[in-house]
Amino acid sequence: MMMAMQQQLDFIAYIQRMLVEGDFSATYKFALLHALADVCVEQPMMYEASELNIDLAKLAEKLIELYWHHAVPFSSAHSGESALLKQNSGAQSKVIAVLYECQQNNIRSLRQLKLSPYWHTTYKAALDTLKTGPLWRLQILAKQEECFLYPHIKGKSYITLNAGIAACFRRFYDLVVYLAKNAWLQKIQSIKHNQALIGPKSQLHDFLFGFDRTALNKAKPVLVEIQKGQCFYCQKPLTSAIEVDHFIPFARYANDLGHNFVAAHRSCNNSKRDFLAAQLHRERWQDQNLDCHSQLLTDELTRYFHCDVDKSLAVSNWAYQVASSNGAKLWLAKDRFELAGSKNVQQLDLVAQTNHLYDS
Structure with a gap:
């Protein structure tokens, strides 16, 4: 019991450090953190000390789900303009660009997307983004790898959460998602391209993370x-x-x-x-x-x-x-x-x- 409590404290401290000491040049890491939490609560009950294998395919689908609403142009009450919000300081993210193209081709729901010819391209973009970016960078704190959540073992079709980590995600799901969303929101607001569109006040949180x-x-x-x-x-x-x-x-x-x-x-x-x-x-x-x-x-x-x-x-x-x-x-x-x-x-x-x- 004491070991489990200590791991939970260590987990919270690690998430806090991750958001402070991590290098977040884009929003993908916030999405991955959110996705990991989602997958953990969507699993059947497990022992607290269990490891958990998570297929990269499942994480890629989660990224698509999380970014789906972000691929809709944001209508600014501040400027009267409508445009896609950028998720990084450089070119528009690949996942957003692909999802936007799907929606421009009358794909109106994730279910429709999965049944359409666009699904393979979209899924590949999400999976490639996951593998080349956030999956191996999420746990770099102050320029050093600290693999508290899962070991960095490349070349597999899944990651394995360390013993007890899935239970921590389940226990503190509300907190993790709250922190991930707020950090995500702050990142989008900090990107210069977005600031003129968003203005000093907006309903950005509801636009990005609300439901229809x-x-x-x-x-x-x-x-x-x-x-x-x-x-x-x-x-x-x-x-x-x-x-x-x-x-x-x-x-x-x-x-x-x-x-x-x-x-x-x-x-x-x-x-x-x-x-x-x-x-x-x-x-x-x-x-x-x-x-x-x-x-x-x-x-x-x-x-x-x-x-x-x-x-x-x-x-x-x-x-x-x-x-x-x-x-x-x-x-x-x-x-x-x-x-x-x-x-x-x-x-x-x-x-x-x-x-x-x-x-x-």
Whole structure:
């Protein structure tokens, strides 16, 4: 136990040092760090001391997913212009250029891209970029190799995370992704070419890392159907104020998985916010989306979202495992919570708590 705790502290310290002491001339290393974290939480449960083999093919696909939205021209409210943001100080990155070309040829989703003739070129660009750049440079700190995450063994089709590192990525996923995104954002803002376009204030974070709310509407009809017109959370009839909610909150796992959506009242969705839902909701979600209606959701949503039952289950297991380890509160209903891993529901009067804070 003490060894695991020490490794977790060492892991956090290493990530901090990486972002300070690393040489980030482009954004690829931030994307790779994000991709490694994603892959770790998408795996089934593992022992804390386990190593983890990660195929380079999977990392290349992750890079494509992460850069997909970045290949859309940024419309500046500051200058009124629209242009691609640069990801480095030199020429436009190869991955962005290839993805932009795909989108100019009416490729509108990652699913469509994978089925198109452009996929091979795009995948090769991402894989070549990975091999020639960030994979072997991510762990160079202050000009020295420090292979804390994985050994630098070239010539293989995979990397192997050192023992316990995958567990650290799972344990601190939120922190790693937050740090990677913010460093990525700062890098883009620091590039001179981008500064005139971005201006002093912008919605750059939402543009780069947000989700397409209009795309979520594609999931609404099938969700309302399988939920028999009832809100997933309160089980009351859905009215006109219907929203599609990420069951595992987007703030916790920033990827759209087709089996992770539920239809809910706006009031329930707003109350749940970025909390994980209580265990009874989790059990109902698993029964509804992963067991009873998994194939229907795949058939209806695979054109718009990545649909993978096993990945959705693995992400759910990871999220609730971390919540249990942290003693987090799970959302049950408005102003009602339960402790993760506990059957005891804690009802919280949030207004009273807020008043108490102000009174003190």
